[in-house]
Amino acid sequence: MKVYSCCGHDTVVKRIYCPSCGTPDLQELEVSDHGTIYSFTKIHVPPVEFAEIAPYNVVLVQLIDTTAKVTGRLMGEVSIGDSVELDRVEAGAYIYKKV
Numbered sequence: 001m002k003v004y005s006c007c008g009h010d011t012v013v014k015r016i017y018c019p020s021c022g023t024p025d026l027q028e029l030e031v032s033d034h035g036t037i038y039s040f041t042k043i044h045v046p047p048v049e050f051a052e053i054a055p056y057n058v059v060l061v062q063l064i065d066t067t068a069k070v071t072g073r074l075m076g077e078v079s080i081g082d083s084v085e086l087d088r089v090e091a092g093a094y095i096y097k098k099v
């Protein structure tokens with residue numbers, strides 16, 4: 001997956017300008033889809049559009065080889081520190097699976 005880098009900070013969100021120094025020249029880097037669970041929340045009462053898949057986890061994944069973290073969804077049981085990889089992108093959402 002792609003991350004955008006400047007001033008020692010990486011983010012998966014593409015920005016026009018670096019929020020720190022204001023440069024428009026953010027470096028685009030290709031990094032691994034793998035990461036570890038940094039934090040998560042199990043959603044039991046979801047928004048209407050996700051009612052059919054509840055309960056599910058909203059996970060914050062610390063990606064490998066970058067400072068960037070990405071928010072995604074993961075089904076099943078999960079613990080902080082679990083190794084995960086990107087399974088697919090669904091309607092703009094990052095869907096992770098354990099590895």
Ligand SMILES: [Zn+2]
Binds near residue numbers: 007020
């Ligand atoms: Zn910068």
